[in-house]
Amino acid sequence: DADVTQTPRNRITKTGKRIMLECSQTKGHDRMYWYRQDPGLGLRLIYYSFDVKDINKGEISDGYSVSRQAQAKFSLSLESAIPNQTALYFCATSVLSGSSDTQYFGPGTRLTVL
Amino acid sequence: SQQGEEDPQALSIQEGENATMNCSYKTSINNLQWYRQNSGRGLVHLILIRSNEREKHSGRLRVTLDTSKKSSSLLITASRAADTASYFCASRSMNRDDKIIFGKGTRLHILP
Numbered sequence: 001d002a003d004v005t006q007t008p009r010n011r012i013t014k015t016g017k018r019i020m021l022e023c024s025q026t027k028g029h030d031r032m033y034w035y036r037q038d039p040g041l042g043l044r045l046i047y048y049s050f051d052v053k054d055i056n057k058g059e060i061s062d063g064y065s066v067s068r069q070a071q072a073k074f075s076l077s078l079e080s081a082i083p084n085q086t087a088l089y090f091c092a093t094s095v096l097s098g099s100s101d102t103q104y105f106g107p108g109t110r111l112t113v114l
Numbered sequence: 115s116q117q118g119e120e121d122p123q124a125l126s127i128q129e130g131e132n133a134t135m136n137c138s139y140k141t142s143i144n145n146l147q148w149y150r151q152n153s154g155r156g157l158v159h160l161i162l163i164r165s166n167e168r169e170k171h172s173g174r175l176r177v178t179l180d181t182s183k184k185s186s187s188l189l190i191t192a193s194r195a196a197d198t199a200s201y202f203c204a205s206r207s208m209n210r211d212d213k214i215i216f217g218k219g220t221r222l223h224i225l226p
Contacts, residue, residue, distance in 0.1 A: 004156075040123075043202070044216075045215075048213055092156075101145055104159070108156055110154075
């Protein structure tokens, strides 16, 4: 089984709808991240969390919110989706210990907002 | 703005040749990492180089870091068709509680 899972994998929705993307991990990592990827723009950080009580805004948090329900779960919400939020969304986890600083990515959620 | 910027944006080479990709960053870093992404999939960590290291090897990968120029390069030797992917650098600032910043990536295409 994959260590970092995302649901749904694909979603098509309409402008104005509320959408939730979910991420779960079995790696036991404290740190979790949400990124969006747009063609030619690389990955941009939306929100990140270093533990259950810690939530931080990234570069492009406007229009998004997150919830860290447990160490293993980090969900991303679009309260009122708009077409320019059409993108590929990735969840990632990491642990900061000693020489390790690797981010582990989920498979991605392709979101289309019509 | 993005901390890391890769160069070139796209690269096509013949199988068996070496591929070199470059990355520049703007502020002092704790480490710099390279990731690979197959089309539409999640990124996979390749290699990490610390700010006090100048060169690191892992199999056919060689990474260099020049902190005076704020740049890094990734060399893939003896390229294979399976190396076709996008490659991203990601820099971690000196504050290890800070986030990692990803560049825009280099799309590498290996021609048979």
